[in-house]
Amino acid sequence: MKAIEIRNKYLNFFKEHGHTVIPSASLIPENDPSVLFTTAGMQPLVPYLLGEKHPDGKRLTDYQKCVRTNDIDEVGDNRHLTFFEMLGNWSLGDYFKEESIQMSFEFLTKELGIPVEKLSVTCFAGDEDCPRDVLSAECWKKAGILDGHIYFYGKDDNWWIAGEEGPCGPDTEMFYDTGKPACGPDCQPSCDCGKYVEIWNNVFMEYFKDKNGYSKLKQKNVDTGLGLERMTMLLQGKKTPFDTELFAPIMNKLEELQKEDIIESRRIISEHLRSSMMIISDGGRPSNIDRGYVLRRLIRRMIRHMNKLQIDLNELSNLIELNVETLKEMYPDLEKNKETIKSVINEEKDKFVKTLAHGEREFQKEMKKVQEQGKTEIDGQVVFKLYDTYGFPPEVTKDLAQENNMTIDMKKFDELFKAHQEKSRMGSTQKFKGGLADQNEKTIAYHTATHLLHQALKTVLGDHVKQSGSNITEERLRFDFTHPQKMTKEEIQEVEDLVNEQIKRDLPVTCEEMSYEDAKKSGAIGLFTDKYGDKVKVYTIGDFSKEICGGPHVTHTGDMGTFKIKKEESSSSGVRRIKAVLIK
Numbered sequence: 001m002k003a004i005e006i007r008n009k010y011l012n013f014f015k016e017h018g019h020t021v022i023p024s025a026s027l028i029p030e031n032d033p034s035v036l037f038t039t040a041g042m043q044p045l046v047p048y049l050l051g052e053k054h055p056d057g058k059r060l061t062d063y064q065k066c067v068r069t070n071d072i073d074e075v076g077d078n079r080h081l082t083f084f085e086m087l088g089n090w091s092l093g094d095y096f097k098e099e100s101i102q103m104s105f106e107f108l109t110k111e112l113g114i115p116v117e118k119l120s121v122t123c124f125a126g127d128e129d130c131p132r133d134v135l136s137a138e139c140w141k142k143a144g145i146l147d148g149h150i151y152f153y154g155k156d157d158n159w160w161i162a163g164e165e166g167p168c169g170p171d172t173e174m175f176y177d178t179g180k181p182a183c184g185p186d187c188q189p190s191c192d193c194g195k196y197v198e199i200w201n202n203v204f205m206e207y208f209k210d211k212n213g214y215s216k217l218k219q220k221n222v223d224t225g226l227g228l229e230r231m232t233m234l235l236q237g238k239k240t241p242f243d244t245e246l247f248a249p250i251m252n253k254l255e256e257l258q259k260e261d262i263i264e265s266r267r268i269i270s271e272h273l274r275s276s277m278m279i280i281s282d283g284g285r286p287s288n289i290d291r292g293y294v295l296r297r298l299i300r301r302m303i304r305h306m307n308k309l310q311i312d313l314n315e316l317s318n319l320i321e322l323n324v325e326t327l328k329e330m331y332p333d334l335e336k337n338k339e340t341i342k343s344v345i346n347e348e349k350d351k352f353v354k355t356l357a358h359g360e361r362e363f364q365k366e367m368k369k370v371q372e373q374g375k376t377e378i379d380g381q382v383v384f385k386l387y388d389t390y391g392f393p394p395e396v397t398k399d400l401a402q403e404n405n406m407t408i409d410m411k412k413f414d415e416l417f418k419a420h421q422e423k424s425r426m427g428s429t430q431k432f433k434g435g436l437a438d439q440n441e442k443t444i445a446y447h448t449a450t451h452l453l454h455q456a457l458k459t460v461l462g463d464h465v466k467q468s469g470s471n472i473t474e475e476r477l478r479f480d481f482t483h484p485q486k487m488t489k490e491e492i493q494e495v496e497d498l499v500n501e502q503i504k505r506d507l508p509v510t511c512e513e514m515s516y517e518d519a520k521k522s523g524a525i526g527l528f529t530d531k532y533g534d535k536v537k538v539y540t541i542g543d544f545s546k547e548i549c550g551g552p553h554v555t556h557t558g559d560m561g562t563f564k565i566k567k568e569e570s571s572s573s574g575v576r577r578i579k580a581v582l583i584k
């Protein structure tokens, strides 16, 4: 049975049992900044699980696109996926354990034709928060699950909650026996030797957890989730999801294109490509924070593995085309968004390619040092430097380390990464409070010089130049901006001259308050983020520069001194840094 047939059978079955089929929500959660991606079918339904009335009634069913990213670095083995589809059915205060279990049993044995001997189930064993779920066990027995195939486990295995707080409850899980021999006398569904594979999870959501503990919800809900890729693999008797029709075309194509034969790399490429395409199709774009950063990591890790197999990166567009063909029946949006997907992935590839070779050389150098010290772990500082300077996601460095039988200090990297993000957040809050903590004549002049520099860079290098950081002391200014390559001597000279010309012209500096929208319309440059309040200040320097900024600034450019660029260097991937002084 193909994946799409399983999906259709599922939705039809639940429709016949009084459920309304609702559409899959976007992978990018609406109105929920607390999570990066939709990770389960219940996520878009939380308000209704809590008691709000759903317009489509009390029985719902859907297929939901999900992304879970905790295990990105596990992808490459025979089972982990970052993108997967979850089939689900819900009772919002309608049926409960008995009917839910009866329907699941019927669907598995009758619709999918799974022999009952192959099925085992687990139920909640009970603790101080919630009693033992004897009712579920009885329902399973009544439905037809064989004696000796019903197990009881504690919260670790049979309790479901998304994160730390929210609606939750005991669950009952269904397992498929792959027929592998038991790994020992204690082999049970909870064992991860591979004999038993979890196929479906029915959560009996009647509790709510917050920091004070558990309370009862207004209504008793059922929330179920069945992983489509896994079910497809099992029903087709395949060993991995990569052997099913969802991945086979691209896996075969990679085999044809590769010059090295590494199955893990083929899996990583095909999995990360599918996941990236789905995220982009739902509006995600690569960046250095939050979900954009997850997407960046997926694309960059994929690129590195294409290099490893010596597959020409120009093949990317063809691989995307092939995946659209493979998946468009299931996800028609992919075809609609094909061109966007291609351009986003290719742009990200172009960015990464610029630093990839340098970064790999840097890694080799650092690795040698570590080896000479007789150690096998790459310092978190080095992992961070590779991230910060060469745009290497930690997974890429981890892959590199593993290929050389080494490990990386991920804990240290995480600390540095957090501190770095914190710092840039603090930096921007400070900036938007209205500027410089320490304001005196010198820093104020540097502040105005920064605006002149920003505009001069745009004039000389092009409109792609965007400020990505700024720091001012009494001695100098430092300015980070997006630009793909080193500036030439001539360009530096031109920028310097242009700034000095404006200083000599003794231009007036004026300030106006207006709405953010009007500021944008007026052509003012600035960091266009949602961090601005309703009203913003726009500083205008003669006819040369207009920029959103908190100030303060000099009133005339005339006596700022002579502007001199002292240094032009790389700050991080695709970002240059200028240090400059004003000489009086």
Ligand code: SER
Pocket (backbone or CB within 6 Å): 039, 040, 041, 042, 088, 160, 201, 202, 203, 223, 224, 225, 226
């Ligand atoms: N919410 C449960 C899960 O994700 C059942 O859908 O497993």
